Amino acid sequence: MPAGRAYGQGMNIIIAILVIWAVLAVLGFVVKGLLWLAIIALVLFAATVVWGMIKRRSTT
Known part of the structure; x- marks a missing residue:
């Protein structure tokens, strides 16, 4: 497999x-009981x- 294809993948x-993290963050803020989900999603x-x-910088 060429290096460019692996990088794109x-x-x-x-x-x-x-x-996925962005969707979880929005869901966490919309549903008040899931505020902890929003915080975890934003950190992730x-x-x-x-x-x-870091990965992008190391491959170029």
Whole structure:
């Protein structure tokens, strides 16, 4: 598998994870009882962004 294809696949996974975290954050803020879900989702969203940036920088 070419390196470019593997890089694109990895970024697709990171983007999918970011979308999931964003949906969970919105759901947590909409449903008051799930505020803890929003907090966890926001923390995981930020961690995924940082991880993606580090992976992107190391492959280029």
